[in-house]
Amino acid sequence: MCGIAGFVDFNKKSDLEVLKNMTDVLYHRGPDDNGYSFYSLSSHNIGLGHRRLSILDLSKHGHQPMKFDNLEIVYNGEVYNFKEIRKELEIYGYKFISNTDTEVILKAFHKWGIEAVHKFIGMFAIAIYDKEKQQLILIRDRVGVKPLYYYYKDGLFLFASELKSFHKHPNFRKNININALALFFRFGYIIQPYSIFQNTWKLKSGHYGILDLKSGNFKEVKYWDVIDFYNKPKLKIDFQEAVEETERLLKSAFKYRMISDVPVGIFLSGGYDSSTVAAILQKNRSDRIKTFTIGFYEDKFNEAHHARKIAKYLGTEHTEYYCTQKEALDIIPKLAYIYDEPFGDPSSIPTILVSRITRKKVKVSLSADGGDEIFGGYKKYTQAMKFFDLLSKIPLKEKLLKILPNMNNKVFLSKKLSSKVYTLKKLLPSKDYIDMMNRLTYYFQPEEIPKFIDTSNNSEIDLSLTCNVDNIIDKMLATDFKTYLVDDILVKVDRATMNTSLEGREPFLDYRLIEFVAQLPSSYKINENDKKILLKSIAHKYIPKDMIDRPKMGFSVPLNEWFQKELSSLLNEYFDLEKLKKVTCINAEEVHKIYSQWLKFPEVNYNKIWILLIFLMWYEEWM
Structure with a gap:
């Protein structure tokens, strides 16, 4: 397991020092060894960086970048069936000097090209520089266990295991992607291929990408899909x-x-x-x-x-x-750096x-x-079907949909009744079973988000279309x-x-x-x-x-209790109206209003406070 980073700079402004900075910020991913390859060519500069966590073949033979013939690789992950693939390659005459899966991946690619990926059982994020074909190939495992980001803007292509590497490049432009931010406020995470920054993407799971170093064109290709x-x-x-x-x-x-x-x-x-x-x-x-x-x-x-x-x-x-x-x-203030989006x-x-x-x-x-x-x-699967069928039968549903958004929780004396009204407000607009399933777990419903960030250019994702499957x-x-x-x-x-x-x-x-x-x-x-x-x-x-056999608990923490006690000073700091006004991509007054409503009804929407706090801490750390 390791960390990888690198660049292709068609402006020829990136150098070895930049490569080292991009790579070494990933020290935590690979404290055992480091390696860098830098080439200054006529049309571009290219760099490959690697931090190694030694798991297989702890010797120097596992050092990366690793080279063979016209190929060079940096790689993060494990291909567990490498010994079987190695035996197959040996039949074709390939020789091996290490006991690493890295060498097997490299020579498998040499033998079969991109088709080699279908032989791999494991988790991987791979970057291969093909000097003969003048290509940089990025590959991510089928499920997406290992992360791989890339950035492409104005002739600069960056790739890395974590976004923090990009911040080490002087020409990386960290402009917030508002559409991705809207996704975060809904889900609590950002769905692939988006990232928090513009022109910055997650290579999708089950995909590979090829950057043609002659034309500068980058294309992404699917090789596996659970659908x-x-x-x-x-x-x-x-x-x-x-x-x-x-x-x-x-x-x-x-x-x-x-x-x-x-x-x-x-x-x-x-x-x-x-x-x-x-x-x-x-x-x-x-x-x-x-x-x-x-x-x-x-x-x-x-x-x-x-x-x-x-x-x-x-x-x-x-x-x-x-x-x-x-x-x-003590971990909470460190989350923004650890997760870096x-x-x-x-x-x-x-x-x-x-x-x-x-x-x-x-x-x-x-x-x-x-x-x-x-x-x-997850119980949400059966809940979604039950709730959608139930709410679909409500009389005058369309009128309720118009009335509910204008109902303010403070008009209800009963906290229990207030909570039920809030639940009805978030679930009633569900369009189908998938929408219902997601609404059960959203932090903010889609219709709430435009109140505090500008989503006028938002590209709405229809999640039902991501899975063209008949059985619900x-x-x-x-x-x-x-x-x-x-x-x-x-x-x-x-x-x-x-x-x-x-x-x-x-x-x-x-x-x-x-x-x-x-x-x-x-x-x-x-x-x-x-x-x-x-x-x-x-x-x-x-x-x-x-x-x-017992009810599922999940891996959770007592957030609301902490908010009202130990974390109250942290909330007061980040939700201070004057501090909120310094965050350029949000409506400070609306966010402060959400916080004020939580103070009155802490049981109803404390998850919203958490997700806003996470963003505000991230903004302070990286922007």
Whole structure:
């Protein structure tokens, strides 16, 4: 696991010093080694930079940039099946001097070109400089586990693992993309391919991009999409056959992700996903797998005792750490730097904490993200269908839609009634099931955002069009997979782990497993009475049902309690009207009004205060 950065400058103003600055700001992603290649050519300057976190072949043979023939590579990630690919390449006469997957990727590209990507099982963000074809090729893994940003403006092309690299280039123009900001205020994250800045993009998951160094043209090409597998005819197998094949794929995916030349651990929450990973990997092993969990002293947010029971039953070597409120609160001012574009998921706080304690004992840790999106674990899926059907039957709905936005919560004496009116206001405009699902989790509804930022040029994204799938459950799963999973969950884990120089691996996100489960009937995953049916059937083979079957808690923190106590001074500072007026892209009076309303009704919209606070801290850090 590493950090990569680089540029192609057709103005020939970028030099080696700029490259080093762009690369070394990613020290946290790779403290073990660094490397830089810089070329000044007739029509452009090109630079490739790398920070290395040594996981496979800890020797100098793993140094990057790595060269072979006409190719040069910098790479972040793991290709777990590199040994099988290496054997295939050896049949064609290729020789190897290292035991790294980097060398295998490089020579696989030499042999097969971009088609080599279809052989890779893993997570990766790759930049390859082809001196013969005069191309820079960027490749991102199918799911989007590893991040890869690029910027292209006025003859300057930049790429990097994190946006903070771009700030180290003197000609990077950090103009806020208002459309992306509107997305942030809705979702709490920015959906690919957008980023917070203009002319700055996330290379989409399952895509590669080619920059032609002769013409300067850049094109992005899709090579994999989960939608293709949801749209295939459903597999005609019974439930038991589905369980057996899913279990086989899980075992293969989990085994691959234990390949390492350094110690490996597992984040264990005690829920179905992480417990299944730990159970399958600990089964029939003589050594005890290291598991890690974070606990909170507030009971309703604490899962540590559940994880402890699972760890004891499985026989893992378990580390449990209870964080104090001060430790959690101390992270909040650091979030803007760690995530370097507005990112609102508050579970980033415990994720950073558990990464810190894990890094003290291991260099690689498996998490269980993706299980909810693949197997159907969120209650919002069934809620969305129920609420949309219910609200569609309301008489005089159109009149209500006109009246509700003008209703102010303060006219209601009852906080409970005020909360219900607020919920009705946000859900009633839903256009379809997908819109309802998103409205259940939005921070701000789309119609609220124009009140405090100028969205007159906003390019509205129709999320129902991103997933052309007929079955509504499949459509919801696919929508979450292409949005919430890649741009919230995976961003959260990548930045939290890499901030502590810990490699995070995602065993549920093996594309073979994803493709298979996508082609199963949705009833094997979720129905009105139960969720994650398929995964639970496998988990209960390893862990007693009464030990693991309980309501889903999630990885959350007591935000509203903190706002009214420990964080009140922070809120007063950032929501001061005079300070708000210095933030050029918002309507200060409207934002201050939202804060004033929260002071009167803190239970109703504290998530809005959180998302605004995150943006304001980000603005102060980077703008």
